[in-house]
Amino acid sequence: MKKNDYILAAFIFLFAGLLSAIIFVSGNERGNFVTVTVDKKVYGTYSLSENQDIEIDTEFGHNVLHIENGSVSMTEADCPDGYCKRQGEISTEKEAIVCLPHKLIVEIESADEQNEEDYDFLVR
Ligand SMILES: [Zn+2]
Known part of the structure; x- marks a missing residue:
């Protein structure tokens, strides 16, 4: 892998983690x-x-x-x-x-x- 590929992979991991965090937060069944x-x-x-x-x-x-x-x-x-x-x-x-x-x-x-x-x- 080239250096840029690592950066891209890191970014995708970060983004995926962020997305699941948002889904986790908004997945709360009880509305407020x-x-x-x-x-x-x-x-x-x-x-x-x-x-x-x-x-x-x-x-x-x-x-x-x-x-x-x-x-x-x-x-x-x-x-x-x-x-x-x-x-x-x-x-x-x-x-x-x-x-x-x-x-x-x-x-x-x-x-x-x-x-x-x-x-x-x-x-x-
Ligand atoms: Zn009505």
Whole structure:
């Protein structure tokens, strides 16, 4: 192997290790915050460790999200189908409640802001 090959191999090993570290960190099943997206734009992110009711008022309608003991549910919605209210509670990563008439997606995620900053730094 030439010198450049060693450098390349070292880089690949480093990158693979980094990637598995990221996967390991983000592979955590328990979500710790919820992201609310309206019409493909982030409306807000909220911690699951805090019991709270989140009122979401947009041009599309009114929803109330309820967070209790790490579970999220849609308790109020003025959409015509009311389907989001019947989706029940979600609590694990990548689970979501969708309100189609209001273009609203509530998704649970587990990476915290600190991790995202680290990730950005490493990618740059
Ligand atoms: Zn709905």
